[in-house]
Amino acid sequence: MGMSLRIHWAIAPEIAPRPLINCNRCGAVKAYRCSDKFRVNANGKRIDVWLIYRCIDCDNSWNFGIFERCNRRDIEPALLAALESNDPVLARRHAFDVVALRRRVGRIEEFSDVVVHKQRLCDNSESATALELGLELEMPTSLWLDRLLAGELAISRSRLQALEEKRLLVVDPDGARALRKPAREGTTIRIDLSGEPDRDTIISAAGG
Template sequence: MSSALRVHWTIAPEIAPRPLINCNRCGFVKAYRCSEKFRVNANGKRIDAWLIYRCVDCDNSWNFGIFERCNRRDIAPALLAALESNDPALVRSHAFDIVALRNQVGRVEEFPDAVVRKQVIGGIKQGATVLDLRLGLEIPVSLRLDRLLANELGISRSRLHALDERRLLTIEPDGAKALRKPVREGATIRIDLASEPDRRTIISAAGG
């Protein structure tokens, strides 16, 4: 009878996406990094707010619009205070909003780097022969699933695909094709390691 270790992984991207903008100082399209600072401008009862970006080479600024001509009474006081204090959580939520960035500039540079927090939610490591992973995303990432699994489990991507071919690896949703796609919120991965000589090492890596 197989013994399964159930682990929840929470994946958080490390580097915010960078909009690619025609820098009027450099004279070329350049990547702009998030400065982690907001700019808030009040004109009577109207408020504008931007997240400030800087050219990676010359430090020229670009403003990522958050609010434009918004009535002060329509903005929660706590949100306005967070903008004015450059609240890190609020900065992060906007800096990683790649859809909004693309809507404003079109081209965006993405980074696959991510931190993975691991929590055992069932079973025990000792003697486990099956690994059940549940994936959660703090913020959507561009990291491919096969790269994530290979990095965190200490095995090659080719071996992951071989496990799939032997029907020892199952993924929901999307099945095996999910290996080549970005990690999805709520994805589940089951790996049967009973016949793998290094299963203890893999199981240990999976549980952190």
């Protein structure tokens, strides 16, 4: 590859996973959305903390346990204050904890919608003949890498596949069918655009 334009992509999911729960009010299995609100219940020295979810149809509540019968002394004062004030960053972190949610309810509805913040790391877009994209994920996503690249670069997934087959697109760390797997933290994608007539358009879309 020729001279590369290095661009950092910070990727944040938009919609939190929704547990699928048997709603006793609707009488059927429904998706529950995170309310971004905590419920803190203190009973003497013991504290219970839940993240509150609501049925998307009837607003019935369901509590996702964060701490159960926990000794107050075992919770940092700053963390307890964040829970009691419904800190949005903390609520978001727990809402996107797919592993914990799946352990509790089993079935989860996941979404691939993301926001991508792009930062150019060098100023050679006019002379660059290749792209080097570094991925930083705020949280894991189910969005396949080829869908992410196709959407952000405004090119087709079949074209990405063709570039990979010609070794003009390389994913590091590489793996079998890397494009058809979820985007991962720390992944670097290098694309040789030296022979592509729409080089400038792709570089601009990438954030160059």
